[in-house]
Amino acid sequence: MSIILDKVDYVYNGGTAYEKRALNQVSLKIQDGEFIGIIGHTGSGKSTLIQHLNGLLLASSGGIYYNGRDIYEEDYDRKELRSKVGLVFQYPEHQLFEPTVFADVCFGPKNLGLSRKESELRAFSALRGVGLPEEYWYRSPFELSGGQKRRAAIAGVLAMKPEVLILDEPTAGLDPLGRDEILNQIASMHRELNMTILLVSHSMEDVAEYVNRIIVMNQGSILLDGAPKEVFRYRQELEAAGLSVPQVTELMQELRDRGIPVSPEVTTLKEAKEAVLQAFSKHRQA
Amino acid sequence: MLRDITIGQYYPSDSILHQLDPRVKLMGTLVYVLSLFFFRGVSGFLAVTLGLAVLIRLSGVPVGYMVKGLKAIAVILILTGMFNLLLTPGEPLISFGAVKITEEGIKSAAFMVVRLTYLVLGSSVLTLTTTPNRLTDGLEKALRPLNRIGVPVHEISMIMSIALRFIPILVEETDKIMKAQLARGADFESGNLIKRAKSMVPLLVPLFVSAFRRANDLALAMEARCYNGGMGRTKMKPLKYERRDGAAYLLLALYFAGIIALRIWLKF
Ligand SMILES: Nc1ncnc2c1ncn2[C@@H]1O[C@H](COP(=O)(O)OP(=O)(O)O)[C@@H](O)[C@H]1O
Ligand SMILES: [Mg+2]
Numbered sequence: 001m002s003i004i005l006d007k008v009d010y011v012y013n014g015g016t017a018y019e020k021r022a023l024n025q026v027s028l029k030i031q032d033g034e035f036i037g038i039i040g041h042t043g044s045g046k047s048t049l050i051q052h053l054n055g056l057l058l059a060s061s062g063g064i065y066y067n068g069r070d071i072y073e074e075d076y077d078r079k080e081l082r083s084k085v086g087l088v089f090q091y092p093e094h095q096l097f098e099p100t101v102f103a104d105v106c107f108g109p110k111n112l113g114l115s116r117k118e119s120e121l122r123a124f125s126a127l128r129g130v131g132l133p134e135e136y137w138y139r140s141p142f143e144l145s146g147g148q149k150r151r152a153a154i155a156g157v158l159a160m161k162p163e164v165l166i167l168d169e170p171t172a173g174l175d176p177l178g179r180d181e182i183l184n185q186i187a188s189m190h191r192e193l194n195m196t197i198l199l200v201s202h203s204m205e206d207v208a209e210y211v212n213r214i215i216v217m218n219q220g221s222i223l224l225d226g227a228p229k230e231v232f233r234y235r236q237e238l239e240a241a242g243l244s245v246p247q248v249t250e251l252m253q254e255l256r257d258r259g260i261p262v263s264p265e266v267t268t269l270k271e272a273k274e275a276v277l278q279a280f281s282k283h284r285q286a
Numbered sequence: 287m288l289r290d291i292t293i294g295q296y297y298p299s300d301s302i303l304h305q306l307d308p309r310v311k312l313m314g315t316l317v318y319v320l321s322l323f324f325f326r327g328v329s330g331f332l333a334v335t336l337g338l339a340v341l342i343r344l345s346g347v348p349v350g351y352m353v354k355g356l357k358a359i360a361v362i363l364i365l366t367g368m369f370n371l372l373l374t375p376g377e378p379l380i381s382f383g384a385v386k387i388t389e390e391g392i393k394s395a396a397f398m399v400v401r402l403t404y405l406v407l408g409s410s411v412l413t414l415t416t417t418p419n420r421l422t423d424g425l426e427k428a429l430r431p432l433n434r435i436g437v438p439v440h441e442i443s444m445i446m447s448i449a450l451r452f453i454p455i456l457v458e459e460t461d462k463i464m465k466a467q468l469a470r471g472a473d474f475e476s477g478n479l480i481k482r483a484k485s486m487v488p489l490l491v492p493l494f495v496s497a498f499r500r501a502n503d504l505a506l507a508m509e510a511r512c513y514n515g516g517m518g519r520t521k522m523k524p525l526k527y528e529r530r531d532g533a534a535y536l537l538l539a540l541y542f543a544g545i546i547a548l549r550i551w552l553k554f
Binding site: 017054 | 298350462465488531
């Protein structure tokens with residue numbers, strides 16, 4: 001099970017004054033069960049890229065293969081693909097429309113042709129999955145707070161039981177608490193449901209702690225692709241692309257530059273604490 | 287699909303038409319529209335066609351891009367053509383039972399379709415070559431005399447320019463919501479009429495909510511910057527006529543005189 005992109009190009013408004021090349025020869029392979037962070041400056045093509053993965057945008061050139069099948073083949077069912085590759089757009093709360101949260105979450109499963117009972121079962125477990133307290137389920141989506149609405153909208157995609165879940169900047173516009181809650185929830189979905197997850201963000205801080213692979217986009221191309229520790233070694237390249245390494249990583253690299261022997265490959269606060277303590281104890285022994 | 291809606295949109299370029307004063311272009315559009323109602327016969331048709339061709343050429347907007355804008359009114363064009371073709375009384379040329387097609391019908395159908403097409407193409411040149419800001423300024427200044435009889439000219443132009451500005455925003459928003467619902471398995475294309483109308487609900491509800499939210503945000507932003515209408519407001523870039531604007535007025539007058547002359551003296 002995998003998604004393969006082969007030299008995908010995408011041009012918006014080809015042939016007009018507004019022509020814009022948003023993807024440039026993007027090739028990549030996504031394996032089952034991966035938890036990937038897609039990072040890039042605003043306008044680097046992240047949203048464009050992910051809309052190719054479920055066939056909403058069709059590449060100007062290049063090929064895309066889902067589980068070994070060419071999704072651009074004449075008889076490929078792209079509607080089915082959209083249910084397998086669940087895509088949560090940026091600000092997904094703007095798409096809520098039913099009178100109650102619960103009914104809105106049922107929209108996806110109902111479109112799959114499931115029975116009412118099955119749809120409701122799925123809505124039930126999806127809402128549980130995103131951790132929205134039951135007291136909000138039968139309210140109007142417009143009465144919920146920003147973070148709650150966002151959860152409801154994510155549940156709307158989860159209820160389709162996709163094999164791959166893609167989230168476009170799920171933390172945009174949330175306060176720090178809401179941000180941590182959503183990210184933790186996504187991480188636990190990855191752990192418990194063993195879903196393949198792609199998390200799009202323009203902030204390293206968001207993803208460093210959670211994902212096991214980072215793809216860095218810059219001006220429509222893939223700049224770096226690897227484990228977080230590998231990617232963060234390229235601090236200068238990242239900065240040139242308008243990105244920064246996580247603050248702790250930056251701190252460790254600065255310390256090292258000043259002759260304090262800490263590992264520069266630190267990405268989380270916990271690791272940083274250990275690295276500093278280790279350096280201290282070495283210092284004491286010497 | 288939705289992005290084909292080009293009515294009311296600006297197309298960046300630095301053609302001579304883009305540089306003209308918006309008041310000239312407003313007057314030009316008026317003259318052009320009038321000429322579409324005045325012209326008669328083949329010679330008049332050739333004259334307005336020539337006028338339109340020159341206009342499009344000068345605008346620097348690709349012809350394909352302009353023609354795409356016609357898609358939005360395709361249904362209206364077809365209906366108008368059909369009604370004129372089938373319902374115009376006269377000597378029937380061909381008839382199948384109750385349906386008869388007359389010579390007058392063919393003529394008036396062709397005439398109406400051409401007229402509508404030219405109307406949309408010609409007037410879209412105005413918005414394609416003028417930014418909403420300049421258009422508002424032009425309109426406000428051109429209509430200023432009406433202020434004296436109590437017409438809220440500034441407000442009208444402001445409303446118009448905001449409406450124009452909102453078209454692409456709402457189109458983009460529709461596109462986004464459509465994609466988001468497609469990602470949830472929505473189907474906007476298949477099924478009978480009732481089913482399709484129903485499938486619009488997941489699109490229209492969020493669209494209206496977002497339109498109101500945006501309108502509200504804009505009102506707040508304007509108030510936060512102390513906007514209080516046109517009274518005593520000055521312009522950073524006041525409109526000023528250049529020599530080319532005078533020349534353009536002259537050409538317009540010649541064009542209009544030509545159309546009228548053709549109507550009076552040439553009768554074919
Ligand atoms: N619908 C669109 N029409 C035209 N250009 C677009 C559209 N969407 C995005 N773009 C352009 O494509 C580029 C990539 O955009 P996007 O994929 O949204 O970037 P990101 O999600 O990384 O911020 C940007 O330069 C953007 O302006
Ligand atoms: Mg984006």
